[in-house]
Amino acid sequence: MTPDRQRSRVYQWEDREVAPRDLTLLSFGILQPMVDAIWLELELEYPPKVERLPPRFSRRIADASRLCIRVAAEIPSWVLLHELAHVLSSTADGKTDGHGAVFMGLYAQLLARYLRWPPAELLASMEKAQLGYERTARPLFVDPSQKWDLAL
Template sequence: MTPDRQRQRVYRWEDRVVAPRDATQLPAAIVAGMVEAIWSELGLRHPPCVEPLPVQARRRLADGSRLCIRVSGTAPSWVVLHELAHALSSTAEGWSDGHGAIFVGLYAQLLTRYLRIPAHELMLSLKQAGIAVEQSARPVFLDPAAPWPDSL
């Protein structure tokens, strides 16, 4: 796995651009239903499980992979979308794009679809932040011939 070179830039960008647009706090009990609903709406099967973060994870709101998303007691909806993008940009075998261009592309698609942040604003802000993005990103575990909407 290559170093996650964009991680800190993505976090700073989120703090400036995404977090101020969404103050919604979701109780952990609702997150599983949200993940399942979005996964199904995207035409995907076998969503990641949703579990609580360990109590010792005090500085983290959530984490995610293809197999599982873990959240603290409450999490902003944009954080859930961030973790869903990790689930879409990783495989069950453990490969992950980290915060790379595929992850950012999928995350931007989710933000546009579910938080209604205009795609052109996201792309401009990502460019200004020096963050690489694959605008036509699709889940890495899908067969390249499988149908996937051009834009979520």
């Protein structure tokens, strides 16, 4: 896995490019059904569990591992996609791509599909921000022979 060298650039790009595109806020109560529906649509098994962030994480609005997404009471919809990309780019034994090329490729696929961001425009934005991405990224926990049609 790659070190998390582009984390700060990803956050800056999100603030500048992603957040203004979608101002939708999602309440905690609808997140698990949304995650389950996305997982089903992606033909994946065992969706991550959505849980509340502990109160001590007052400055963080979400985090994720392969098996769990923890969120505040309300989050922007693009944050859910960001955390789903972390889930997809992680394995149950804790291996993760951080904010690397696999994560960014999967995140871009989710943004294109669910925020309807035209792929050419999205990729140009990422390149302008000097973000590395793998255009054909696949979930790290999916068997290579399993179908994955989300690539940009």
